[in-house]
Amino acid sequence: MSRHLIHSILVTLLVALTGLLASPVTAAAGSDSLVSTEWLGQHLGTPGMVIVDVRTRANYDFGHLPGAVSLAYSGLEPYNNKTRCQMMPSPEQLTKMLRSLGINRSSHVVIYDAGNTTNDATQGGASVWIFETMGQKNVSYLDGGFTKWTFEGRPIDKVVPPVREGDFTAEHDATKVATLDDVVANLKTKEAIFLDVRNSIQHFGIDKRPDVVRYGHIPGSLNFPVDFMTNAGINRAPATIKSPEELEAMAEGVGLPKDKDAKIIVYCNSAQQAGMGYFILHNVMGYRNVKTYDGSMLEYAQDKELPLVRFAWGFVTE
Amino acid sequence: MNTYKSKLAALLAAAILLVCSYGAAAAESQKLVSVDWLAENLETPNVVVLSVGAFTQYEKNHIPGAVKAFGPWQTMNDEYVGFMMPKVNDLVSMLRSYGVNNDSYVILYDEGVTAQDTAKSARALWTLEALGHDKVAILNGGFAAWTQAGKAVSTEPVVAAPGNFSGELAESKLATKAEVKKALKSSKVFIVDTRLPDEDFGHEKKNYIKRFGHLPGSLLLPADFVTIAGIEFSPSFVRHLEQLQEMAKGVGLPANKDVEIITYSNRGTQAALGYFVLHDLLGYTNVSVYDGSMLEAAADKSMPLEMNKWGYKKKM
Numbered sequence: 074m075s076r077h078l079i080h081s082i083l084v085t086l087l088v089a090l091t092g093l094l095a096s097p098v099t100a101a102a103g104s105d106s107l108v109s110t111e112w113l114g115q116h117l118g119t120p121g122m123v124i125v126d127v128r129t130r131a132n133y134d135f136g137h138l139p140g141a142v143s144l145a146y147s148g149l150e151p152y153n154n155k156t157r158c159q160m161m162p163s164p165e166q167l168t169k170m171l172r173s174l175g176i177n178r179s180s181h182v183v184i185y186d187a188g189n190t191t192n193d194a195t196q197g198g199a200s201v202w203i204f205e206t207m208g209q210k211n212v213s214y215l216d217g218g219f220t221k222w223t224f225e226g227r228p229i230d231k232v233v234p235p236v237r238e239g240d241f242t243a244e245h246d247a248t249k250v251a252t253l254d255d256v257v258a259n260l261k262t263k264e265a266i267f268l269d270v271r272n273s274i275q276h277f278g279i280d281k282r283p284d285v286v287r288y289g290h291i292p293g294s295l296n297f298p299v300d301f302m303t304n305a306g307i308n309r310a311p312a313t314i315k316s317p318e319e320l321e322a323m324a325e326g327v328g329l330p331k332d333k334d335a336k337i338i339v340y341c342n343s344a345q346q347a348g349m350g351y352f353i354l355h356n357v358m359g360y361r362n363v364k365t366y367d368g369s370m371l372e373y374a375q376d377k378e379l380p381l382v383r384f385a386w387g388f389v390t391e
Numbered sequence: 392m393n394t395y396k397s398k399l400a401a402l403l404a405a406a407i408l409l410v411c412s413y414g415a416a417a418a419e420s421q422k423l424v425s426v427d428w429l430a431e432n433l434e435t436p437n438v439v440v441l442s443v444g445a446f447t448q449y450e451k452n453h454i455p456g457a458v459k460a461f462g463p464w465q466t467m468n469d470e471y472v473g474f475m476m477p478k479v480n481d482l483v484s485m486l487r488s489y490g491v492n493n494d495s496y497v498i499l500y501d502e503g504v505t506a507q508d509t510a511k512s513a514r515a516l517w518t519l520e521a522l523g524h525d526k527v528a529i530l531n532g533g534f535a536a537w538t539q540a541g542k543a544v545s546t547e548p549v550v551a552a553p554g555n556f557s558g559e560l561a562e563s564k565l566a567t568k569a570e571v572k573k574a575l576k577s578s579k580v581f582i583v584d585t586r587l588p589d590e591d592f593g594h595e596k597k598n599y600i601k602r603f604g605h606l607p608g609s610l611l612l613p614a615d616f617v618t619i620a621g622i623e624f625s626p627s628f629v630r631h632l633e634q635l636q637e638m639a640k641g642v643g644l645p646a647n648k649d650v651e652i653i654t655y656s657n658r659g660t661q662a663a664l665g666y667f668v669l670h671d672l673l674g675y676t677n678v679s680v681y682d683g684s685m686l687e688a689a690a691d692k693s694m695p696l697e698m699n700k701w702g703y704k705k706k707m
Contacts, residue, residue: 273588277641279616296701301594319699326592326700384634385641386611389703 106201106356107314108213110222113138113183122181123174123239127200128193128219136229138185138222142174142236146186146196149203150344158371159343161250164243167207171243175236181211188218191303194312198299199348201356202365208244214352220311249351251338251364253372257379260292265336265364266329267294269387270350275342278383282342287374289381291340296387297327299346302353320358328388333360340366340373422516422671423629424528426540429454429498437496439554441489443515444501444508444534454500454537455545458489464515465659472687474658479560482522486558490551496526503533503626506618506664514663516671517680521565522558529667532626539626566653566679568687572694574653575607581644582609584702585656585665586685593698597657602689604698606655611702612642614661617668635668643703648675655681655688 105112116122117139124141126133133143148170153160162170176182182204186197197214204212215222223229251259259265269290274280276296278289290296301323305312315323325331337360339350347365354360366373373379419425432438433456441460442449449459462485468475476482491497497519499512512529519527530537538544566574574580584605589595591611593603605611617635620627629635640646652675654665662680670678681688688694 273592274613274616277588277616280621298588298594300589301592301699306589306595322699328701382641384637386643386701386703388701389641389643 106213106352107216108183109216110225110227113215113222114227119181121177121179122183123176124183124185125174125176125200126219127184127196128187132187132219134231136231138219139228139230139232140234141185142234144170144174144200146200146345149200156253156368156372157375158368159345160367161203161206161344164207164245167203167243168241171207171209171241172239173236174239175234176209176239176241178208178210178241180209180239180241181213182209183213183215185215185222186218188215188220188222188311188313189305190310191300191305191312193218193220194303194305194314195299195345195349198350198352199345199365202249202348202351205356206246206249206365208246209241214356217311217313221313224311248362249364251340251366253366253368253376255364256291256338256340256366256373259338260380263293265338265362267291267387268329268337268339268350268354269294269296269341270299270339270346271296271341271370272298272300277386278381282370285342285370285374287377287381289383290387291373292380292382292387294340294387295328297323297329297350299341299349299353302349314353314357317357320353324354324358333358334362335360336362336364338364338366340369342370344369419531420672422528422667423531424498425531426536426542429530429537430540430542435496437492437494438498439489439491439495439551440498440500440530441491441515442501442534443499443511448502448534450548452544452546454534455543455547456549457500457545458549458551460489460499460515462515464511464518468683472683472690474660474684474686475682476518476521476565476659479522479558482518483556483558486519486522486556487554488551490554491524491556492554493524493556494526495524495554495556496528497524498528498530500530500537501533503530503535503537505620505625506615506627507661508533509618509620509627509629510614510660510664513667514660517564517663517666519558520670521561521680523561524556524558529629532628535626536628563677564679566655566681568681568683568691568694570679571606571653571655571681571688574651575695580651580653582606582681583642583644583652583654583665583669584609584611585614585654585661587613587615590657591702592700593696596689600657600685600689602696604696605702606688607695607697607702609655609702610643612638612644612665614656614664617664629668629672632672635673639669639673644669644675648673649677650675652678653681654678655684657684658686659684 126141127146150159187193303312339347341347355363440457446461465474501508618627654662656662669675
């Protein structure tokens with residue numbers, strides 16, 4: 074009898090342990106990748122936590138979360154003259170930027186954005202991808218951002234906190250980034266699934282951003298618009314991330330496999346939406362092999378030799 | 392002999408015009424006429440021009456000789472569901488009052504700024520075809536194309552001599568809720584959602600639609616995609632035939648033109664534009680419009696709807 078009891082306890086422990094191991098990567102580092110305003114409200118001022126505001130500097134100056142430092146998203150994906158599109162900064166540049174904000178290797182970085190629209194959320198989501206790609210292990214994203222925080226009447230101020238230079242050192246992790254070469258190679262090998270997270274009208278090739286030079290999508294791409302990943306929409310805010318159940322249903326509904334080891338290359342126009350797609354798929358849903366195509370359509374469409382499909386759903390042509 | 396010569400000359404001129412105005416004219420046919428063709432044929436006997444756009448627009452100015460044909464082209468049915476086909480008798484007397492005869496070639500036009508405008512003409516075209524009147528066409532680009540081409544406009548309201556139009560409903564053009572329900576169980580019927588992708592996926596919906604999502608397994612061909620109208624472009628010219636063909640294939644429709652297709656939208660207007668493209672331009676022979684569309688389907692809990700997925704997934 075008692076042996077049976079011990080056995081069942083062991084099994085329970087084992088199940089719990091497996092559960093721990095199976096949860097998303099960042100959880101192992103001690104905090105969730107998606108934190109609520111309630112949680113952050115209770116943990117303001119925790120030693121080692123750096124809150125990063127990725128809205129514009131003007132917005133930051135007007136009022137921000139207590140203790141937050143400012144790093145406008147435009148600085149994280151500056152225009153790159155060589156590729157003629159927005160690309161993440163070099164490790165050296167990022168090291169300098171993050172050190173000046175007082176970020177250490179051991180810091181727990183909490184990123185927030187305006188949180189009003191999905192477009193706002195893409196700034197925070199893409200920032201998470203960039204921080205992680207550059208080797209910052211412990212990064213969280215504030216669900217609903219500044220909009221949810223202020224809707225709930227939580228405190229904001231204008232105080233720019235004193236900063237002691239951090240020891241953050243960027244180490245570029247190539248497994249999180251797809252280059253143009255990777256994308257071109259994958260056109261043939263088809264090892265990875267191309268995931269287009271632009272809106273469906275751009276995916277179908279009816280519309281495009283003016284600075285993207287051609288219409289259409291990479292052949293065989295699935296379409297999972299970032300707009301679908303948050304609760305924001307016409308007359309709806311803030312842009313909180315949809316529930317895990319909804320995300321799982323949608324991933325299946327756009328044709329992604331259930332296998333979390335599937336290789337996925339996410340792209341959009343400039344990598345901002347794709348970075349958010351990475352964050353959702355990798356950090357929230359637990360897909361392990363996700364890369365963001367940094368150059369995205371801004372870069373890809375420039376090479377006239379590369380195939381683009383118009384007037385079709387990627388899912389159907391596949 | 393003389394009239395024969397002049398007819399020949401007119402035909403030749405029309406052919407040249409068609410070739411010259413390629414930019415806008417590629418999909419044009421008997422079912423989609425160009426501004427130039429209409430300008431040439433305003434005086435042609437049997438040509439009846441109907442303005443189906445907003446009556447305020449008509450009262451400001453309109454194509455000379457055009458009749459104000461505001462409708463109602465869609466109204467409440469016996470179950471008090473809005474935006475359905477009116478009773479056939481009402482439609483017949485309405486069309487007679489517009490001066491439509493059984494041998495009339497009816498040319499429909501709208502504001503021509505957005506694809507939704509074009510959909511109004513398409514709904515009127517579908518209505519006429521459903522009543523058995525095939526001699527009907529849409530003016531490509533509508534009133535916007537007309538005025539941009541510098542054609543004459545008139546402020547004089549037209550009082551039409553009553554026509555002798557008669558028609559009967561061809562059941563095959565109109566899909567009822569019961570028929571759609573049945574079709575959902577068939578793998579042979581292609582149901583086509585002509586709303587926006589966000590609505591198809593169930594991320595957004597119109598306020599007057601009761602539930603999110605789409606009819607299970609439907610393909611997605613947004614009516615907004617079939618014209619070149621966009622945020623920065625008008626007139627709402629219908630896309631080139633080759634592009635429309637690519638789209639039909641690209642959304643998962645088969646090459647076989649005899650398959651059964653049912654189009655739907657929020658309230659049956661965009662669905663009619665889908666019908667027009669598939670039936671009148673691409674030549675699918677067996678297309679009907681689900682008249683009640685989502686307005687009716689979403690209000691009926693027994694109609695299955697899917698969300699958080701693309702409808703076309705099932706047809707893979």
